[in-house]
Amino acid sequence: MARTADRFAFETNWGPRFSGDGSEFRLWAPSAPSIELAIGDEAGKPADFLTMERDGAGWWHATTDRVRPGGAYGFRVESGLIVPDPASRRQVGDVHSLSVLVDPEAYEWRSADWNGRPWEETVFYELHTGTFSATGDFAGICDKLDYLKETGVTAIELLPVAQFGGRRGWGYDGVLLYCPHEAYGGEEALKQFVDAAHQRGLMVFLDVVYNHFGPDGNYIGSYAPEFFHQEIHTPWGAAIAYDEQPVRDFMIDNALYWLEEYRIDGLRLDAIDSIKDTTDTPLVKELAARVRETFPDRHVHLTTEDDRNITWHIERENGRPALVSGEWNDDFHHTAHVLATHEDEGYYADYSRRSVAQMAKALATGFVYQGDHSEHRGKDVGVSSAHLPPTAFVNFLQNHDQIGNRAFGDRLTDLAARRVVECLQAILLLSPQIPLLFMGEEYGDTHPFCFFTDFDGELGEAVREGRRAEFKKFAAFHDEDARALIPDPNAQSTFEASKLDWTMLDRPTYRRRLEMVKRLLEKRQRLVVPLLSDGLTGGCGEYHVSDDTLAFVVCWHLKDGSALHLFANLDDEPWAIPSDVVSGDLTCGEVLHAYPKGADETLRTGVLPGPSAVFRLESQKLIAGKNG
Template sequence: MTASNSGKQRHHSMPFGAQLLDMGGVRFRLWAPAAQRVELCLIEGEAETRLPMTRQDEGWFEWVTEQAGNGSRYRFRIDAGMHVPDPASRYQPEDVHGPSEVVDPRAWAWQDEAWLGRPWQEAVIYELHVGSFSPQGNYAAIQARLDTLVELGVTAVELMPVADFPGRRNWGYDGVYLFAPDSQYGRPEDLKALVEAAHARGLMVFLDVVYNHFGPEGNYLHAYAPQFFTERHHTPWGAAINYDGKHSHWVREFFIHNALYWLAEYHLDGLRLDAVHAIIDDSQPDILTELAERVQRHFGNQRQIHLVLENDRNAAHYLRRSANGRPEHYVAQWNDDIHHALHVLLTGEGEGYYMDYAPHPLPHLQRCLSEGFAYQGEASAYREAQARGEASAHLPATAFVSFLQNHDQVGNRAFGERIAALTDDKRLRAALSLLLLAPAPPLLFMGQEWNSSQPFPFFCDFGADLAEKVVEGRRNEFAHFPEFNAPAARERIPDPMAEATFNQAILDWQARHSPDHQPWLTLHKELLALRHAEVIPRLHNLVGGAAATTTWAGQGLRVDWSLGDGAGLALLANLGDTSIAALDRPSGRLLYSTHPTATQADALALPPWSVCWYLDEARHSR
């Protein structure tokens, strides 16, 4: 796929990898501090040309040659032995063990130079997995559905990680070539075409990136750059990435440039940093702070770029706002707390991490809606009474991304069940009505809009040497759950390596038109249209500490927000199985109700699992 030469070129210059030079030829650079000798191997068909690279200071090897150009395939030979791909490869056409390909980013002429992004408060995020979003499983198939997402009310598409992973299918969190979009989904140009098409429709595009580990297959860094890792810190995947020890400078640069590369060369609108609680860095500033500051310095005020965290530690200081209300580092965090509280309310489950919410889910939900995090330094039973979180009430509600489903909360279940399989319609409708109109930016997981009943199980496609370990490890994850105590019960857990497991996750787009699913699609559209018309315009200048809450009868909840324009937004909800009578009606007009007939009197009677929203536009003038 090519583009017109009349558009804007975008190229991010990096200290490593393959870079085409203005005067012709290609400069190749590899950081290999443990190697004595490195050769550049240019591959043409069955032939391989070896060129000795020049050793430089600090473990660098470099070679400039006119024998390579756009499309050339290459790899490196370490100490006259192992052949390895380029860790900064822009494309791996033959997967993680094959040669890298020189890509000229200037060959794509962008046509979206007028796109400057969208304000964060307008975010309605749609998370999707490229490979299972459609039967085609590629970027082009997403592009074909963009108008459908706009019609739904989405303003941002968030791609699960696309960095090159081993095999034909993977969630994306086992990526090993972080600069190379996986070839299963298309070429780099296809991803750029998707981003450009999204921008033409007013859609932001975010990418999930993984900076806490490399996948277990295809990572050759241990052979020539073991300084990438440190035994001083450990993670669930083994030795941690070396962000704070000796030789960490170039490690940090590798990941910082990765963030800059995606944002610049692919014109993305933001990044979601996966599981940063597994990044261990004792330096000052730590890598998360430095990365955010470098992004800000690099782009300045050219356009709106949004950095989002997933952080089990609930470290609110990364979300700090400046005096003018702008994020100093990260605009928001995925708020697992609100998901967990709602999940317990809807399902009654209390095992695993849900045990922290099971005794009192409603107060946890109340705190999330009014203060952001439910855990702000309290002891977590799930974490063996360790304190979790930092104070967050001073932050605006827009600093917390809310969701009822995402890839983790669905896929980390043994069978990948969606929430519809775990609760009933009235509870689900109440939860959706609560989340989609609350000030916090909502996130939908692909297929949620029509209440897809398809599971999203964990799947992967590793080589034979890892396959058995992956299957065994997946089933052992659930051994401590009573229903999976017996080995025979664990055998029922889907084999993540099986193609049939992956096929379960491929969305059936025809189902959205069926009588069972059409009402849910209509509900999502109705609620998101209300959000765009009535809530989003009032979120600019929203501040923290602007909500008051109360609960009653163990199931009633009221939250009152003061919005950025001074208007008042009130939520009244009955999240229980019995009716609640004689409640005072909030001031303002009724915005939405799951049970309209219950809202007509001054003293409200709320049926079980009902939600009412009121908007008082005159509050700021009183």
């Protein structure tokens, strides 16, 4: 790791080691009989070749001054195939072209002293760079930074930006994991965006994928088959061989590279349950420990996605994250979605009948499935999470998966009643868990966010037909003609339909929703966040569920003896709160939020109208609830 004034660089094991006198080019290919450095001409085409030398650890080396910053290079393997650097920082063109030598310290940072923000202040705004703005690039996000700050967002989370095959895609098929996609503006534009965000007090998180490579442009297996375990299968092919130290270094260095060289504030580790690590120390454990060790003086955060409902990675030490700051809590999403839409197919079948009790349990204690039997999965799922603080979980009503993995990319706003959705938004944004909004959710965008790719030929056909086949198990798509209506992922029109429509903000209905979200987030930062700092302890949540309506009460014991209460009724009928539930005076304390207007006054009489949500901040516990 190097820093010169306001310029940053991170020296990785893979990729070129830049020097003004002559850069060293490196490639790990232990069983390759020969590797040559390909030197590009002014057009970025291979023009000459330089023999590389192999050391005892399987690394091939060549040092030369014939490739200057901005110059093209690659590697020629024994078969004659010329491949890009797997740790390329920039490409001449697509994933099949030569790589470009980059001076990592060329960019001068204006926000070099930025140290981030505490975890409890985080309000995520997840966005896809290509569909967020009209230009579909990092500059387009920059144009909306003031808007996001005014909304109350504190952290922008980018879907993966590492270069993948084609120019359109979610990013989870990346093959050049060190290379910001040129379609979005490349490495300098990403640094400019992060710099601009930091100048406005906004954090930037990046989604990274360490469980597989994409199918188009991944050449590593052609010269380093040792990088993969062909005998271990994942949904995307052979497992990555994390028992090989150079392979392990490739991914851990990648995480540190984004955090140091790009000043990224945090990473979301995608689907860690699909990382098939055969070593005694899980990759995530080592990676997170290295991050904590490397950045002791910055607020740097990690989040994870994992459907096993495990907790070892989000445990706390002295009230603070030891490894990972927060786990994406699918359980909360699933309970909310079922309550709002009444859907009961697929994994929603595990939530359809007990969703009110499950939502209260998730809000009070973390996961729904804490060792319980899942009928959908046919096994017991999870471990106890009640001992963890609410801030160990990232909650959401929508995200890229939960929208985009629907056949037509439907948003919750288009599937559920407005009042129920607005109750759920209040629950999301004022509860002490870390909230996440998906782009456009803040104003109630109803446009789809579809699954889209940019593959052609046999791969394109396989992706299109595979996508449609996924929905055979759903009643609405048993018929082949119905499946044919599912948008083609490779069609330009599918991508275009997924772009945000910012003109919706010109309409009163959507402006009203935005103003509501702004008010909720302002109250969160001013009244709730101060009660979450200084090592909030676990076991602080209790809840009570109605026996006959879709209503519940949750209480969280927070800092300084404060008690945050949520009274929620997602039914159409009012709920007369039983006398044995409330043990305190409902006229004391402060009302943080009442939806709809006047719900707090009705609550004073012991009745909660429906649908409604009321948050109260008290100095005492008002309910007789349970925490498990």
